[in-house]
Amino acid sequence: MAEPQVPPGDVPESRVVPRRQTRLSLVWIIPIVATAVGLWVAVTRIRSEGPKITIEFQSAEGLEAGKTKINYRGVDLGTIVGIRLSNDHLRVIATAQMTPQSGEFLVADTHFWVVRPRISGANVTGLGTLISGAYIGMEIGSSTVPRRSFVALDTPPIVTGEAPGRFFVLQTSDLGSLDLGTPVFFRRLQVGQVAAYQLDKDGRFFTVRIFVRAPYDQFVTVNSRFWQASGIDLQLSANGLTVQTQSLLSILIGGIAFETPTGGQTLSAAAADTVFTLYASRAKAFAPAARNPQTFELIFNESVRGLAPGAPVEFRGVQVGEVAEVRAQIDLKTMQFQAPVTIHLDAQRLGVKMIGLTSEADFNALRRRLIDSLVARGVRAQLKTGNLLTGSAFVSFDYFPDAPPATVDWSQQPAQLPTTPGQLEASEARITNIIKKLDKMPLEQIGDQLHATLADLDVTLRKTNQVLESADATLVSAHGTLDNANSFLEPSSVQSQQLSSTLVEVSRAARSLRVLADYLEQHPEALLRGKRGGAQ
Amino acid sequence: MHRGLQSCGVCGLLSRPAPDADVCRCPRCDEVLSFRKPDSIQRTWAFLLAAAVCYIPANVLPVLTTTTATGSESDTIMQGVVLLWSPSGWPLSMIVLVASIIIPSAKIVALAYLLISVRRGSIANNERRLRLYRTIEFIGRWSMVDVFVDTFTAALIQLQPLMSVEPGPGLFFFAAVVVLTMLAVESFDPRLIWDATSAHEVENG
Numbered sequence: 001m002a003e004p005q006v007p008p009g010d011v012p013e014s015r016v017v018p019r020r021q022t023r024l025s026l027v028w029i030i031p032i033v034a035t036a037v038g039l040w041v042a043v044t045r046i047r048s049e050g051p052k053i054t055i056e057f058q059s060a061e062g063l064e065a066g067k068t069k070i071n072y073r074g075v076d077l078g079t080i081v082g083i084r085l086s087n088d089h090l091r092v093i094a095t096a097q098m099t100p101q102s103g104e105f106l107v108a109d110t111h112f113w114v115v116r117p118r119i120s121g122a123n124v125t126g127l128g129t130l131i132s133g134a135y136i137g138m139e140i141g142s143s144t145v146p147r148r149s150f151v152a153l154d155t156p157p158i159v160t161g162e163a164p165g166r167f168f169v170l171q172t173s174d175l176g177s178l179d180l181g182t183p184v185f186f187r188r189l190q191v192g193q194v195a196a197y198q199l200d201k202d203g204r205f206f207t208v209r210i211f212v213r214a215p216y217d218q219f220v221t222v223n224s225r226f227w228q229a230s231g232i233d234l235q236l237s238a239n240g241l242t243v244q245t246q247s248l249l250s251i252l253i254g255g256i257a258f259e260t261p262t263g264g265q266t267l268s269a270a271a272a273d274t275v276f277t278l279y280a281s282r283a284k285a286f287a288p289a290a291r292n293p294q295t296f297e298l299i300f301n302e303s304v305r306g307l308a309p310g311a312p313v314e315f316r317g318v319q320v321g322e323v324a325e326v327r328a329q330i331d332l333k334t335m336q337f338q339a340p341v342t343i344h345l346d347a348q349r350l351g352v353k354m355i356g357l358t359s360e361a362d363f364n365a366l367r368r369r370l371i372d373s374l375v376a377r378g379v380r381a382q383l384k385t386g387n388l389l390t391g392s393a394f395v396s397f398d399y400f401p402d403a404p405p406a407t408v409d410w411s412q413q414p415a416q417l418p419t420t421p422g423q424l425e426a427s428e429a430r431i432t433n434i435i436k437k438l439d440k441m442p443l444e445q446i447g448d449q450l451h452a453t454l455a456d457l458d459v460t461l462r463k464t465n466q467v468l469e470s471a472d473a474t475l476v477s478a479h480g481t482l483d484n485a486n487s488f489l490e491p492s493s494v495q496s497q498q499l500s501s502t503l504v505e506v507s508r509a510a511r512s513l514r515v516l517a518d519y520l521e522q523h524p525e526a527l528l529r530g531k532r533g534g535a536q
Numbered sequence: 537m538h539r540g541l542q543s544c545g546v547c548g549l550l551s552r553p554a555p556d557a558d559v560c561r562c563p564r565c566d567e568v569l570s571f572r573k574p575d576s577i578q579r580t581w582a583f584l585l586a587a588a589v590c591y592i593p594a595n596v597l598p599v600l601t602t603t604t605a606t607g608s609e610s611d612t613i614m615q616g617v618v619l620l621w622s623p624s625g626w627p628l629s630m631i632v633l634v635a636s637i638i639i640p641s642a643k644i645v646a647l648a649y650l651l652i653s654v655r656r657g658s659i660a661n662n663e664r665r666l667r668l669y670r671t672i673e674f675i676g677r678w679s680m681v682d683v684f685v686d687t688f689t690a691a692l693i694q695l696q697p698l699m700s701v702e703p704g705p706g707l708f709f710f711a712a713v714v715v716l717t718m719l720a721v722e723s724f725d726p727r728l729i730w731d732a733t734s735a736h737e738v739e740n741g
Binding site (some may be wrong): 027030034035037 | 579583586589590705716723
């Protein structure tokens with residue numbers, strides 16, 4: 001600034017040496033800061049990246065790489081970043097980038113499933129996904145074994161593991177209308193749901209897993225009975241119409257109900273995963289269990305129409321067992337059609353008192369003796385129609401003293417009990433006999449004779465008609481006669497007046513006669529001498 | 537320069553620097569005088585390197601986070617280009633591609649080329665290099681369009697809770713790239729391109 005003013009034109013020449021840059025400029029802070037910030041961002045990015053997992057799906061429907069989230073209780077725990085087909089093209093393998101927080105949740109028993117709108121029975125779930133698209137739900141397992149590749153569930157679990165309560169296992173031969181999410185009722189209160197079901201390997205039984213919420217799970221005791229409360233249970237019996245339902249919900253979608261038989265000692269709550277039998281109805285669930293049922297065979301030579309397995313076997317009206325099986329066979333010796341019926345008899349229900357019986361052999365011997373003596377007294381099995389509307393039949397044991405003698409065939413396995421033709425069969429035979437007799441009657445002849453007789457009758461009737469006509473005339477003349485008589489008898493008639501004057505005359509005559517008689521009594525001689533003239 | 541005269545960058549007064557003075561000032565307006573922009577090459581390199589460093593996260597990190605009812609979505613610049621690419625919308629996609637990806641990278645490469653050529657004392661293609669410099673100086677600011685669009689969108693689309701748009705971290709880096717390249721262009725002294733030629737001419741007489 002203190003530079004002297006140099007006049008233009010007089011510029012001294014100087015050699016210019018371009019300055020060498022030796023000093024480090026402060027400007028280098030900028031790239032250093034930029035690098036530092038960049039590195040910091042990169043490090044945070046890398047650290048915020050959680051584990052990558054793979055999930056196998058049946059189908060990638062609704063899934064979108066980079067968009068579909070993995071959601072646990074509304075919190076995003078990851079995103080699907082890649083979807084590809086498995087090597088065998090049968091499944092879809094999705095790669096998911098999880099958040100670092102989720103690392104500890106990815107354990108052996110963690111489950112994933114696709115949440116889509118789902119309407120099943122009583123439940124409508126995942127409606128939000130209609131707008132937002134499908135997402136992946138997850139259930140965090142309790143295991144500590146880490147896992148990175150998962151297989152997604154085909155259906156969302158009905159009950160997530162965190163809910164307090166217990167699982168129980170039911171076995172049934174018929175699934176009925178049960179489905180995932182089917183409600184479980186206790187005293188008509190919904191206390192649980194069907195969580196899973198599967199057919200056993202041999203295909204005979206369904207194993208149904210149900211979940212009963214706390215605190216209701218304590219009401220499931222070891223002697224609780226479960227039955228299918230599916231829809232309406234209508235029973236038309238001698239007592240009238242009985243309708244059993246659980247709730248409107250169960251009418252629509254079915255359900256399972258359980259109850260603990262009252263009476264007896266209170267049992268402790270059943271442990272989780274206790275196996276129960278699922279009965280078809282409440283009545284069956286509470287029917288006395290057939291302990292030690294005895295199997296017998298009955299051979300009927302008649303139609304067994306209406307006899308179905310499960311039909312009751314009664315002894316004089318008391319149910320003592322049920323029909324197990326109805327078959328058909330042809331006896332090659334006699335070429336006759338037969339229907340062997342297998343029945344289960346429950347000796348306990350007969351009320352046989354077994355006193356002092358210690359061993360099974362004793363019991364069997366007694367049973368044999370008992371049945372032999374019953375058969376000897378004429379006890380026979382008979383088919384009876386129980387319901388005229390449906391034609392359902394049942395087996396009845398009763399005394400038939402007139403039945404031909406028979407014995408129990410103990411050599412057969414199962415033992416054969418003697419039978420007698422059923423009521424229907426017997427009455428049928430009787431009716432057939434009557435019809436046969438009717439057939440033999442000379443109906444034609446009878447008809448001819450009847451015809452002749454009728455012709456005769458016709459003639460007779462015609463004659464009778466003529467007679468009646470003449471009778472009519474006679475009656476008319478009789479009528480006239482009676483009229484005449486009537487007029488004759490009238491008080492004002494001439495005849496009547498004449499009659500009354502006649503009668504007066506007669507009475508006068510009678511009086512004169514009496515005077516005469518009196519006179520004669522006093523003067524009998526007057527008859528001879530005549531009346532003494534006035535000398536009285 | 538070889539005449540040893542300095543021109544004032546503010547008032548244009550030509551002056552001769554004192555022989556031993558490190559810092560000379562304009563006798564008329566008191567502006568600091570120098571033959572060339574001070575530390576031009578070093579500064580340009582610094583800004584250029586910083587821009588190059590920021591260019592990576594600018595393209596890797598999302599620039600825009602869109603939250604709608606269907607979920608939130610973060611897009612990087614390249615994803616935006618891919619998203620816009622459609623049979624009818626490809627020109628728009630091209631604009632974004634050119635303005636946001638090609639121009640910043642081209643700028644960095646071009647500046648690096650200029651710096652290296654000056655450093656090596658190249659005397660060839662002087663006019664062409666100058667044209668290149670002018671081009672990048674002119675075009676550089678237009679990259680800021682991207683940043684403006686993003687900030688406008690973020691400010692305008694705030695329909696909570698239906699939809700909202702938020703700038704992502706990539707946007708800050710992208711803005712840094714644009715600003716830093718502009719600074720680099722600014723700190724580069726195009727006269728350096730001619731210095732080697734002048735020195736050559738002086739040496740050859």
